[in-house]
Amino acid sequence: MSSATFHFPASAMRELLSSLDPSATPFAALAALFWLRIVTPNNTNAGEQELTLALDFRKRMHAPLPTGYYGSAVHFTRARADLAAGLAAAAAAVDRHVAGAKEDELWAALEWLHARQQRGDEPFQMYGPELTCLALDHVPLYGAEFELGAPPARVASRVGGAHGEGLVVVLSAAEGGEARDVLVTLPVETTARVCRDEEVLRYGAKVVFGPKAAKEA
Structure with a gap:
């Protein structure tokens, strides 16, 4: 597995969103873009496919948890789409799938996990083997200051142990607003291909860390 980070400035996000339904969210736009380009790089007719979504439920619960809650409130759920469309x-x-995710699903998953622990079942991989997209672009990553008045230049994120088809993480960007960063952890050959993918880069995205960025440096 190898990783790369893409930066989508506000202008790139506006261009990407302009090609979609007016109600499309930045997360859905980026999740769909990378889903298609990872699974169907040659515009092959892949048909109906599933994408695992990892959604932060802290603010979606009946009794919302604070943003600073230290613990896991991530719910894994699967969206389906005909990629040929x-x-x-x-x-x-x-x-549609994100909007339709209910708190009951989260509690059912937690009860299932607790039952496994009570039985002493073996641990299992959370991020993999199927392609997973994690939504973190609502998290205020740039509120931290390591020096007074100096927020981080760019936030990096890593999920250890991701394997199989890989992981896509959608993050907020340093300039805020519509801009987004996307971190991918994919099989080595797939990472290199996505970093050169014309459909990913056509909207004005830049590879700020990865095979292409290293070559240009």
Whole structure:
């Protein structure tokens, strides 16, 4: 596995969103874009596919948890879409699934995990083997200051142990607003290919860390 980070400035996000339904969210747009380009790089007819979404439920609960809650409130759920229908259809499918995710699903998953622990079942991999997209672009990553008045230049994120088809993480960007960063952890050959993918880069995204960025440096 290898990693790369893509930066989508506000202008790139506006161009990407302009090609989709007006109600499309930045997370759904980026999740769908990378889903398609990872799974169907040659525009092959992949048909109906599933994408695992990792959603932060802290603020979606009946009794919301504070943003600073230290613990896991991430719910894993699977969206389905016909990738042959294109980017707009995939983004709409992701948005519908995120909007329809209920708190009851989270508690059911927690009860299932607790039952496994009580039985002494073996631990299992959370991020993998299926392709997973984690939504963190609502988290205020740039509120930290390591020196007075000096927020971080760029936040990096890593999920250890991701394997299989890989992981896509959508993050907020340093300039805020519509801008986003996307971190991918994928099989080595797939990471290199996505860093050169014209459909990913056509909207104005830049590879700020990864094979292409290293070559240009």
